[in-house]
Amino acid sequence: MNSEIRGILAIWYRELKVFQREKSRLVGAIVTPVLWLLIFGGGLGSAISITGLNYQAFIFPGILAQSVLFSSIFFGIYIVWDKKIDFLKEVLVSPVSRTSIFLGKVIGGATDSMIQCAILLVIGWIFGAFNIIPGLHLTIFSFIFSLVAIAFMTTSLVSIGLIIGSQMESFEGFQLVSSFLLFPLFFLSGALFPINRLPAWIAPFTFINPITYGVDALRHIILGVSQYGLLADFSVIIGLAVATIIAGTFAFEKMKL
Amino acid sequence: MPIIEIKNLTKKYRDITAVDQLNLQIEEGEIFGLLGPNGAGKTTTLMMLTTLIKPSSGTAKVNGFDIVKNPDKVRSSIGMVFQDPSSDDTLTGYENLKLHGMLYNIPPVEREKRIKEVLELVELTGRKNELVKNYSGGMRRRLELGRGLMHYPKVLFLDEPTLGLDPQTRDHLWRYIEDLARRMHISVIITTHYMEEADMLCDRVAIIDSGKIVALDAPSKLKEIIGGDVVTIKIKEPKIDLIKQLPYISKVDVKDGIVSLTVANASEHLAEILQTIGQVDSVEVRQPTLSDVFLHYTGREIREDSAEGGWADRVINFRSKH
Structure with a gap:
């Protein structure tokens, strides 16, 4: 087998093992979005209405995107951890190129995120089927198609997390930088509110936020409502994935120990 | 052909020159020691x-390939x-090795x-499916040493390999490293600040201080430089002037009531020395060690207990912090 491919598989293998061992990561990644959906969605939903949709059903794609956003970016913190325990040196001193190390990490982080989202989609299906969230009808088609969109989103976001992590030496630094990034991306994405009636000063920020298009794609796939259309949505999320992978390989080449 | 050729290798961090114009050749199959105090530039090299x-400037060839x-x-x-x-x-011993094999x-x-071979070698076969979390510092060290050998490297670099290990494990590792270098013709480059380790293990030793090589030779040759045996005498009122007149004494050091003499053929001259020097409390005669050589070249003692914050200690400190 090609040595670079085996190198990528090696990194992936390790990330999967760690994910499998650290169950708390998965529990946190499932419980938090469900609480948002039920409590935040239930609470706010009783006060506002969105044309033709139950509010909880409306934010379900947004909550999925939130889960992808947070868990993917935070995956970058594990590279800081690898630096601290010197595990990164063991990997960097091997013949595998830094590009492959980066790709292995991206696939590892993306896998974690996709597993979490698959579980959330099943939970969403249960909520819909038992009328806990009326109007949320998930099908096999929307399940698979959502995961395709999520795959591109998580690839970009894990890459961004790894880029930040590769340049950071402390957990605190990583958290500071990532929270400056995470909350604007999340709140300006239309995850929690419709973006067609925003005040004029917020609208441009929403427009340039790539997460907006991820949320829009998921909303189209799951609920059939969309602002920009699937073509525009997928162009943005695929374009972002390509750009961030290129940037990430560059960041790993430049990474200092 | 040398397996490693270092040419003017230099590393600068702002104002500090960690490694300064290093030139060195290491032969194939050799066990080579870089000996020096903390911050001498061993690890940077x-x-x-x-x-x-x-490197900031200069370069090196390892196995014929340029490092830059x-x-x-x-x-x-x-x-x-x-x-x-x-x-x-978070992985088991076996999983760590598998990962390494894939890399x-x-x-x-x-x-x-x-x-299987490596696990037997470092005697961890019985615990291969246990998480490394539950290994002792020594076990983890052994695992990592075995891992470093698993892909049959031409050159093996060991950075303070026995730091924090108990003497028994240390002896075991030394024999193992030596056997390996001879049998598989692997070149081993080892950094250490344990004099005994360099003496026992290495074919040649470079004493490195402030990023420069101050001495380079086989341990036995380095010790010959001292020019005789070391006689240490505990005494309250030494007659130093008389001692200095004895022709076979090449060096006299007095410190805190202890007189250190470098004496050619000490067993022959000991009686005369003791008569000359005065009322002696105790006396010790020994062969010179690399510590003496180190002192000779750098004017400082190397302290074996002041490791760069023990290997295992740092894990514990780190764990307790996070």
Whole structure:
């Protein structure tokens, strides 16, 4: 087998093992979005209405995107951890190129995120089927198609997390930088509110936020409502994935120990 | 042909020159020691030779490949055991080795064979399925040493390999490293500040201080430089002037009521020395060690207990902080 491919598989293998061992990561990644959906969605939903949709059903794609956003970016913190325990040196001193190390990490982080989202989609299906969230009808088609969109989103976001992590030496630094990034991306994405009636000063920020298009794609796939259309949505999320992978390989080449 | 050729290798960090115009050749199959105090530039040199950091100027060839122009080829030729723990403690011992085998592109069947071989070698077969978290510092060190050998490197770099290990494990490791270098014709580059380790293990030793090589030779040759045996005398009122007149004494040091003499053929002259020097409390005669050599060249003692914050201690400190 090609040595670079085996190198990528090696990194992936390790990330999967760690994910499998650290169950708390998965529990946190499932419980938090469900609480948002039920409590935040239930609470706010009783006060506002969105044309033709139950509010909880409306934010379900947004909550999925939130889960992808947070868990993917935070995956970058594990590279800081690898630096601290010197595990990164063991990997960097091997013949595998830094590009492959980066790709292995991206696939590892993306896998974690996709597993979490698959579980959330099943939970969403249960909520819909038992009328806990009326109007949320998930099908096999929307399940698979959502995961395709999520795959591109998580690839970009894990890459961004790894880029930040590769340049950071402390957990605190990583958290500071990532929270400056995470909350604007999340709140300006239309995850929690419709973006067609925003005040004029917020609208441009929403427009340039790539997460907006991820949320829009998921909303189209799951609920059939969309602002920009699937073509525009997928162009943005695929374009972002390509750009961030290129940037990430560059960041790993430049990474200092 | 030398397996490692270092030419004017230099690493500067702002105002500090960690490694200063280093020139050195290491032969194939040799066990070579870099001996020096903390901050002498040993680890920095190793990091450059293993392509983990880039030199500020100068270069080196490892196994014929340039560390600046051909780092990938260099990395395929070497194994490295780091001073700090570098295994993943959420994985088992076996999983760490499997990961390593994959990183070095060893095909699965061969990989399993070598994992078995390595586990036996470092005596961890019985605990291979336990998480590294539950290993002792020594076990983890052994695992990482075995891991460094698993891909049959041409050159093995060991950064303070026995730091924090108990004497028994240390002896065991030394014999093992020696056997390996001889049998498989692996060149071993080892950094250490244990004099005994350098003396027992290394064919040649470079004493490195402030980024420069101050002495380079076989341990026995280095000790010959001292020019005789070391006689240490505990005495309250030494007659130093008389002692200095004895022709066979080449060096006299007085410190805190202890007189250190370098004496050619001490057993022959000891009686005369003791008569001359005065009322002696105690006396010790010994062969020179590398510590004496180190003192001779750098004017300082190397303190074996002041390791760069013990390997295992740092894991514990780190764990308790996070």
